[in-house]
Amino acid sequence: MESSQFEQIPDDTAERRALAIKMTAPGTALRVALDMILAGHLGALICVGDRENVLAAGSDGFALDVSFTANRLFELCKMDGAVVIDKDLTRIVRANFHLNPDATLPTAETGTRHRTAARMSLLTKSIVLAVSSRRSLITVYVDGRAIQLKSVPAIMTAVSQLSVAMQSTRQALDRELLRLTALELDNYVTLGDVAETFYLFEVLMTVAEQLDAHILELGNEGKITAMQREEYLGGVNEAYNLMIRDYAEDSSVENARSIRRIFHTTENTELRSAQVVGRILGYDQDLPADTAMVPLGLRTLSRVSVVRDDMAAKIVDEYDSLQELLNVAETNPNRLDDLGIENPGALANALRRMWGKSE
Numbered sequence: 001m002e003s004s005q006f007e008q009i010p011d012d013t014a015e016r017r018a019l020a021i022k023m024t025a026p027g028t029a030l031r032v033a034l035d036m037i038l039a040g041h042l043g044a045l046i047c048v049g050d051r052e053n054v055l056a057a058g059s060d061g062f063a064l065d066v067s068f069t070a071n072r073l074f075e076l077c078k079m080d081g082a083v084v085i086d087k088d089l090t091r092i093v094r095a096n097f098h099l100n101p102d103a104t105l106p107t108a109e110t111g112t113r114h115r116t117a118a119r120m121s122l123l124t125k126s127i128v129l130a131v132s133s134r135r136s137l138i139t140v141y142v143d144g145r146a147i148q149l150k151s152v153p154a155i156m157t158a159v160s161q162l163s164v165a166m167q168s169t170r171q172a173l174d175r176e177l178l179r180l181t182a183l184e185l186d187n188y189v190t191l192g193d194v195a196e197t198f199y200l201f202e203v204l205m206t207v208a209e210q211l212d213a214h215i216l217e218l219g220n221e222g223k224i225t226a227m228q229r230e231e232y233l234g235g236v237n238e239a240y241n242l243m244i245r246d247y248a249e250d251s252s253v254e255n256a257r258s259i260r261r262i263f264h265t266t267e268n269t270e271l272r273s274a275q276v277v278g279r280i281l282g283y284d285q286d287l288p289a290d291t292a293m294v295p296l297g298l299r300t301l302s303r304v305s306v307v308r309d310d311m312a313a314k315i316v317d318e319y320d321s322l323q324e325l326l327n328v329a330e331t332n333p334n335r336l337d338d339l340g341i342e343n344p345g346a347l348a349n350a351l352r353r354m355w356g357k358s359e
């Protein structure tokens, strides 16, 4: 039974919010009950978890100790008052319960049911659900904050818009990366080109994050969307990290990690500015967009199948830039032998092919 997934009500608010979304996602027994309550034009006030504190904040009602099922919860919500369920959603412990949280706890809600729900979530670690009979809405309260649950069709509308956005951003990024590879091989990259590519990486990450939030809301119904999301992100993480190392002042893995964090917290539109991207990459002066940039070549080398990960770093250490490596591959491929590359001929040919030169 699915209830074993919900063993703990976490202390951390963000984790509790995520758990609240997960336990009320379409397909869960709790959501089935909530949808039955909505369909029956009933209201409800339900507290899940932190049982001791919830029971201490109210009085009266019926003490129960019955196993939790969607039907039972639906039936009990026909009565006035609140229903109390234990933290792992296995037992219903109280029904028709009158809650009496501290009335000075702040809430912007209107209506006694929703004000009580918001206050109970401030007073306790319980996940509190309120179903409005008048407005046909399900609201989840965690730490005083309300989260409105959306219907599957409403979530799917947002999901399909985000999927389209993610697909077109991925296509634009792939085109930009191809263009960048060609520019790198011709030694013709500018800071403006680099900024545009980082901008597209971040737009893709932002859309992926928004899609993630909906996948959580969709529960079991979100599996296909999750698979689609993975597909749109295929290979992107690695290319992003390598590209940062290619162009950062300090190309270490740790520095690339911290640059990526800064890119992520910077407004996406700001990343279209070459100056902003130049500063984040560690360059002192405000460089203009047409500044020539010389990549290490890690990203491009990672696309050559004969180059293993550790070998790409070794090649870059030896040759400093992709351009130098290309010159050697073109004029003196035997020198690649000295690096211990198992198949220097294949590497030289692959680079020549990428460069648009015949073998």
Ligand SMILES: Nc1ncnc2c1ncn2[C@@H]1O[C@H](COP(=O)(O)OP(=O)(O)OP(=O)(O)O)[C@@H](O)[C@H]1O
Pocket (backbone or CB within 6 Å): 043, 044, 045, 079, 080, 081, 082, 097, 098, 099, 100, 110, 111, 112, 113, 114, 115, 116, 131, 132, 133, 134, 135
């Ligand atoms: N303190 C409370 N403890 C338990 N149940 C409560 C409490 N306050 C309200 N309720 C429940 O909510 C029901 C509706 O109350 P009220 O109409 O004032 O709330 P509301 O927020 O306007 O809800 P709705 O949008 O469903 O009308 C009550 O009949 C009762 O069952």
